Amino acid sequence: MNNWNLKDKKALVTGGSKGIGKAVVAELVALGAEVLFTGRNETDLFNTEQEFKQQGGRVTAISGDVADAAAQNRIVEWIAQHWGKLDILINNAGINIRKASHEYSVDEYNKVIGINMLAPFELCRLLFSLLQKGNKAAVVNIASVAGSYDVGTGAPYGMAKAGMIQMGRNLASEWAAYGIRVNTVSPWFTYTPLTKGLLSNPEKLDKIISRTPLRRIAEDNEVAAAVAFLVMDKASYITGQNLAVDGGITASLL
Numbered sequence: 001m002n003n004w005n006l007k008d009k010k011a012l013v014t015g016g017s018k019g020i021g022k023a024v025v026a027e028l029v030a031l032g033a034e035v036l037f038t039g040r041n042e043t044d045l046f047n048t049e050q051e052f053k054q055q056g057g058r059v060t061a062i063s064g065d066v067a068d069a070a071a072q073n074r075i076v077e078w079i080a081q082h083w084g085k086l087d088i089l090i091n092n093a094g095i096n097i098r099k100a101s102h103e104y105s106v107d108e109y110n111k112v113i114g115i116n117m118l119a120p121f122e123l124c125r126l127l128f129s130l131l132q133k134g135n136k137a138a139v140v141n142i143a144s145v146a147g148s149y150d151v152g153t154g155a156p157y158g159m160a161k162a163g164m165i166q167m168g169r170n171l172a173s174e175w176a177a178y179g180i181r182v183n184t185v186s187p188w189f190t191y192t193p194l195t196k197g198l199l200s201n202p203e204k205l206d207k208i209i210s211r212t213p214l215r216r217i218a219e220d221n222e223v224a225a226a227v228a229f230l231v232m233d234k235a236s237y238i239t240g241q242n243l244a245v246d247g248g249i250t251a252s253l254l
């Protein structure tokens with residue numbers, strides 16, 4: 001067996017109803033995994049669940065806000081009850097509130113940091129014992145190039161993603177002893193509902209494309225492919241890394 005698959009793997013993807021998370025669910029399912037995914041808007045969530053099921057995908061959707069303790073507990077209980085272990089955790093759900101730092105209210109930056117950084121840490125903590133029972137378990141956190149550089153997307157988002165990148169390094173060191181790998185994927189601008197407004201502005205789009213060495217915006221499945229590789233047993237010696245899926249932007253200063 002060549003191991004370029006995710007057969008018999010059980011995976012949780014937060015924020016799987018749209019965008020990058022939905023592409024990750026599709027990739028994991030195509031490679032043979034069974035996937036539990038989450039989202040807040042129930043119409044979007046259950047439509048996506050139906051879509052995957054109609055294509056024969058083994059998926060289950062659970063609604064709830066990842067930053068809400070009751071929702072976190074519901075997710076953990078579902079996994080404990082149905083699978084008794086977890087092989088793959090993808091912390092993907094994220095949001096941004098685009099505005100100048102001095103215009104932020106405390107509630108707004110707490111929300112950005114809570115959803116993007118604290119919720120993934122809490123889910124990692126709550127799911128630790130189930131990941132320990134997993135088969136060569138792997139975690140991937142979806143951060144952003146904004147976690148390493150100012151890309152004009154606001155300080156709280158950059159702060160949260162930087163924290164997530166460092167969380168990946170710390171957990172990778174701590175959890176290596178338990179056989180759990182932890183990596184980060186940092187996308188650059190990718191076509192999703194989150195960036196639809198921004199990327200429909202021709203001036204902004206031209207500016208981003210002209211500075212990106214590959215001269216285009218990423219598709220969601222290009223990010224998902226990197227995620228799928230990192231959670232596969234084929235990536236067994238890779239942990240604690242932050243992989244930029246960025247068309248070359250972080251390698252270029254012009």
Ligand SMILES: NC(=O)c1ccc[n+]([C@@H]2O[C@H](COP(=O)([O-])OP(=O)(O)OC[C@H]3O[C@@H](n4cnc5c(N)ncnc54)[C@H](OP(=O)(O)O)[C@@H]3O)[C@@H](O)[C@H]2O)c1
Binds near residue numbers: 018191
């Ligand atoms: N697109 C980009 O250019 C880009 C670049 C760098 C990094 N990223 C990161 O990639 C990740 C996915 O982004 P995306 O562009 O795919 O976003 P998106 O199109 O807005 O999709 C986000 C997904 O997460 C869910 N979600 C959001 N907040 C949630 C919450 N509090 N609890 C549960 N589910 C939640 C959304 O569903 P509901 O809204 O129904 O909850 C949706 O399924 C994010 O972490 C983002 O920061 C994106």
